[in-house]
Amino acid sequence: MLTPEETAQLAAANVTREYPNFPAHLVTAATENTRPRTLHPTFYGAYDWHSSVHMHWLLVRTLPSLPAAEATPYTDVLDRHLTPQNLATEAAYLLDRPGFERPYGWAWLTALAAETRDTRWGPAFRPAMDAVERLLAGWLPKATYPVRHGIHTNSAFALGLILDTGPAAGLPAATLESVRTRLRTWFTDDHDAPAHWEPSGQDFLSPALSEADAMRRVLDAEAFARWLDRFLPALRTGAPCALLDVPVVSDPADPHIGHLLGLALSRAAALRTIAGALPEGPVRTRLTAAAGEHLAAGLPAVDSGDFTTDHWLATFAELARTA
Numbered sequence: 001m002l003t004p005e006e007t008a009q010l011a012a013a014n015v016t017r018e019y020p021n022f023p024a025h026l027v028t029a030a031t032e033n034t035r036p037r038t039l040h041p042t043f044y045g046a047y048d049w050h051s052s053v054h055m056h057w058l059l060v061r062t063l064p065s066l067p068a069a070e071a072t073p074y075t076d077v078l079d080r081h082l083t084p085q086n087l088a089t090e091a092a093y094l095l096d097r098p099g100f101e102r103p104y105g106w107a108w109l110t111a112l113a114a115e116t117r118d119t120r121w122g123p124a125f126r127p128a129m130d131a132v133e134r135l136l137a138g139w140l141p142k143a144t145y146p147v148r149h150g151i152h153t154n155s156a157f158a159l160g161l162i163l164d165t166g167p168a169a170g171l172p173a174a175t176l177e178s179v180r181t182r183l184r185t186w187f188t189d190d191h192d193a194p195a196h197w198e199p200s201g202q203d204f205l206s207p208a209l210s211e212a213d214a215m216r217r218v219l220d221a222e223a224f225a226r227w228l229d230r231f232l233p234a235l236r237t238g239a240p241c242a243l244l245d246v247p248v249v250s251d252p253a254d255p256h257i258g259h260l261l262g263l264a265l266s267r268a269a270a271l272r273t274i275a276g277a278l279p280e281g282p283v284r285t286r287l288t289a290a291a292g293e294h295l296a297a298g299l300p301a302v303d304s305g306d307f308t309t310d311h312w313l314a315t316f317a318e319l320a321r322t323a
Helices: 004-015 049-065 068-081 084-096 104-115 122-142 155-169 173-187 207-218 221-231 233-237 259-276 282-301 313-322
Strands: none
Touching: 004 049, 004 068, 004 313, 049 068, 049 104, 049 313, 084 122, 104 122, 104 155, 122 155, 122 173, 155 173, 155 207, 173 207, 207 221, 207 259, 221 233, 233 282, 259 282, 259 313, 282 313
């Protein structure tokens, strides 16, 4: 497990590393300046936009664990990146491209804004949160169906993260209630999830556990326990459940297969929070044990020295560790 200093070093190295870069940008003219730092003056590093956002989140989150004398190089990075002008540029980019990073990047941006709430960088996030509010208002009413993939576009994971961090980020209560309403509309009637289909070959999220963890946030404890019993009946009966088995990662350096390392960590986080919402008993015990196995499997890969995983995995370790 990384020390706070090692975590800060890893995060800062990533958010200031412009290349290699995988921009999800539609080029519309030969004259367009597509350098990452031009398009994204804050979030140009860490290989792609969303990874840069959540590596900034990790850096801000780690700062309180550092002695003041050791924090200066990292606060300098944040002072350069998290300026009102830079974040206004990022907000304008999002509003001009409503499908960009929907909803995963929006959720991590909300988490970052929440993490900076009591810092000198917090006020600069107001345009970004206004943008997220407008984007959610435009998208949620027409999102008839959820995206259930185990990768970035997964609807349940992102909206769950927005519910967790939106209040501190300043999202209005009405926006958060629209998120809850959409989650209930999508998932309340779900039952008998095909857990034996998981994992898919490049998942870093579990569709079933992400959904269950989202529903944990919008149902009271008794209703959630009933819902989970219908959704994953194998948990109650004690039957085998593939969601509890640590994923096999045959090649951690492969960019897609390596996602499964993140799956171990995101599952650990979801298993722990779902277990915490349940009464004492065999299901809670089973989920807690599986969470520990997943966490133990995923943590050693967090600082591998391979940029394929180093540009993002530590953030999921932090989610799992603090779930």
